Amino acid sequence: MTNTDIMSMTLQEMxxxxxxxxxxxxxxxxxxxxxxxHLVLDYDEMLNLPKSLRSELSEKFxxxxxxxxxxxxxxxxxxxxxxxxxxxxxxECVIMKYKYGSSICVSTEVGCKMGCAFCASTIGxxxxxxxxxxxLSEIYLAxxxxxxRISHIVxxxxxxxxxxxxxxxxxxxxxxxxKGLNISMRNISLSTCGxxxxxxxxxxxxxxxxxxxxLHAPNDTIRNKIMPVNRIHNIGELLDVCxxxxxxxxxxxxxxxxxxSGVNDSDDCARELxxxxxxxxxxxxxxPVNEVDESxxxxxxxxxxxxxxxxxxxxxxxxxxxxxxxxxxxxxxxQLRLKRNKSEKGGNV
Ligand code: SAH
Numbered sequence: 001m002t003n004t005d006i007m008s009m010t011l012q013e014m015x016x017x018x019x020x021x022x023x024x025x026x027x028x029x030x031x032x033x034x035x036x037x038h039l040v041l042d043y044d045e046m047l048n049l050p051k052s053l054r055s056e057l058s059e060k061f062x063x064x065x066x067x068x069x070x071x072x073x074x075x076x077x078x079x080x081x082x083x084x085x086x087x088x089x090x091x092e093c094v095i096m097k098y099k100y101g102s103s104i105c106v107s108t109e110v111g112c113k114m115g116c117a118f119c120a121s122t123i124g125x126x127x128x129x130x131x132x133x134x135x136l137s138e139i140y141l142a143x144x145x146x147x148x149r150i151s152h153i154v155x156x157x158x159x160x161x162x163x164x165x166x167x168x169x170x171x172x173x174x175x176x177x178x179k180g181l182n183i184s185m186r187n188i189s190l191s192t193c194g195x196x197x198x199x200x201x202x203x204x205x206x207x208x209x210x211x212x213x214x215l216h217a218p219n220d221t222i223r224n225k226i227m228p229v230n231r232i233h234n235i236g237e238l239l240d241v242c243x244x245x246x247x248x249x250x251x252x253x254x255x256x257x258x259x260x261s262g263v264n265d266s267d268d269c270a271r272e273l274x275x276x277x278x279x280x281x282x283x284x285x286x287x288p289v290n291e292v293d294e295s296x297x298x299x300x301x302x303x304x305x306x307x308x309x310x311x312x313x314x315x316x317x318x319x320x321x322x323x324x325x326x327x328x329x330x331x332x333x334x335q336l337r338l339k340r341n342k343s344e345k346g347g348n349v
Contacts (some may be wrong), residue, residue, distance in 0.1 A: 006061040007035060007133025008170060011179065021060060027053065036180030039140040041065050065137035066091065071145060081142050085110060085134060089127050093138045093157055101151030106138050108168055109159025114193045115228040116214070118258060120292045121158040129164040132171040139181065153183060156191040156212070162198035172207065185209050191256065196233040196241045203245045212254040212285075213242060217264050218272035226263065239276060246281040253282045258289040259300035259308065270308045274315025284312055284319040 006014060015028040030048060034040040041063055043054040066083035069090060073079050079095040091107040110127035112119070138157075143150050153175065155161040161168045168190070176185050191212035192199065202211070215238075217223035223230040230238075242253050255277070259265045277284065286309055288299035300308070305321055312319040 004061050005064050005131055005133055006031070006057075007041075007063055007065055007136060008131050008167075008174075010174065010177075017061070021056075023053065023056070031057070032179065035063070035140075036136070036174065036177065039144055041137060041140065064131060064133055066134055066141060068141055068145060079142070079146050081138070081145065083138060083141065085130070087128075091130065091134075091138065091158055093142055095142050095146055095148065095150070097148070098152075102146070102148040103152035103154060104139055104142055104150050105154045105157045106135055107157030107159055108135060108155055108161040108164050108171075112159050113163065114160050116193060116216075117226045118216075118260060118289055118292065118295050118297045120294070123292070123294050129167060130159070132167050132174060135167070135171045136174060139175065150181070151183065152187040152189075154189045154191065154212075156189070160193055160195065161190050162192045162195040162202070165198055165201065169205070172209070189254065193227060193229045194233055194238045195229070196237055199241050199245060203241075203248050206249060208251070210251065210254055211242075211245060212256055213238070214256045214258075215273075215284075216256065216258050216260075218269045218276060222264050222269070226260070235276075239280075242282070243280060250281075253280070255282055255284045256287065257284055258287050259305055260289050261298045261300045261304070263297065265300040265304050265308055267307065267311060270311035271315065274312050274317050277312075277317045278315060282318065284317055285322045286319060287322045 003017070006017075009017065011028060011032045014032055015025045018028045019025055027049065031046065034046045040046060043049065043058050043063070046054060049057070064086055066085050068081065069084040070082035071079065072082075077097045080092060081095070082090055082092050085091055089110050091110055093107055094105040096103045096105070107130065109129050111124050112121040113126040115122050139150055139153065155168065172185070172188065175181050175183050176188070185208040189210040189212050190202075191214060193214045199211070214227070215223075215235075216226060217230075217235070220230060220234050223235055245251070246253055257264075257273075273284070286305055288305060289297050291298065309319050309321060
């Protein structure tokens with residue numbers, strides 16, 4: 001973020017920035033409230049600010065944020081937003097309705113460098129990290145568009161949140177601020193492909209969020225093939241830091257496991273996984289992989305998923321199958337951006 005990026009500033013920073021520009025401090029409180037409490041993202045709509053101040057602010061502190069470029073609603077009520085970001089390109093987020101409220105899946109980067117073989121985010125290539133304000137605007141605009149109060153956040157959209165560490169930490173501070181959206185840290189999940197040093201850094205912050213780790217394989221042979229990050233931080237190293245994390249924070253880790261037919265879904269894989277996770281404060285989320293045109297992977301059959309789950313449970317590991325929402329609108333990470341980029345290049349949609 002730059003030092004004029006108002007949407008990424010805390011109230012304190014905003015007040016100081018205003019003071020340096022000879023703008024009265026109380027104006028910062030007003031602007032902060034408009035943005036983070038009323039979700040107003042244009043100075044022109046901040047009606048209690050004098051017109052001259054509004055134009056001064058737009059010049060000195062432009063509101064850097066996403067703008068709505070598309071919206072799809074699935075038959076089950078899941079909404080997918082496509083946003084254009086400053087400088088071009090697109091990010092997406094998905095809003096899912098549950099019994100307990102609405103949950104939003106937020107993108108943290110434009111594209112992704114991690115290279116997971118089954119993931120659409122990788123195919124479009126990595127462009128850049130998102131600023132805290134851009135991430136917040138994904139949520140604010142979604143709440144305005146859907147009229148739903150968003151109560152839960154999962155950082156599981158495009159990108160690797162721990163590769164954008166400082167911006168994501170600032171985003172978390174702002175979105176949990178009681179003067180802003182005031183979302184409880186306990187209602188936030190952060191998902192990583194397994195960047196071990198950053199997990200250790202996160203651990204030190206003792207946040208009450210849920211850490212999700214995309215495991216997707218029980219051993220290095222399989223994980224090396226589908227997740228390049230494993231060649232840098234292998235499964236042993238990753239599970240060690242996860243154990244440390246649960247010991248330090250007393251928070252249960254959630255392991256994501258995308259079931260890829262014939263790749264990672266055998267009985268042997270389930271047994272190996274159970275033996276490695278046994279005794280750990282954790283839960284395994286099994287997800288039949290969402291098919292991506294460009295990738296060869298197919299989801300495991302229902303019987304395979306059931307058998308795999310049973311082996312884990314009998315092996316003493318908590319495991320459930322994730323309900324699939326929004327699959328008729330390409331609601332898996334990177335799919336919608338991919339579609340948009342292809343159509344702009346004149347490809348088939
Ligand atoms: N980079 C982070 C967060 C983004 S992806 C991470 O790797 O965890 C969110 C989750 O969706 C990850 O578990 C990811 O592995 C999974 N995912 C990606 N593509 C998928 C697909 N086609 N089907 C099912 N899950 C997928």
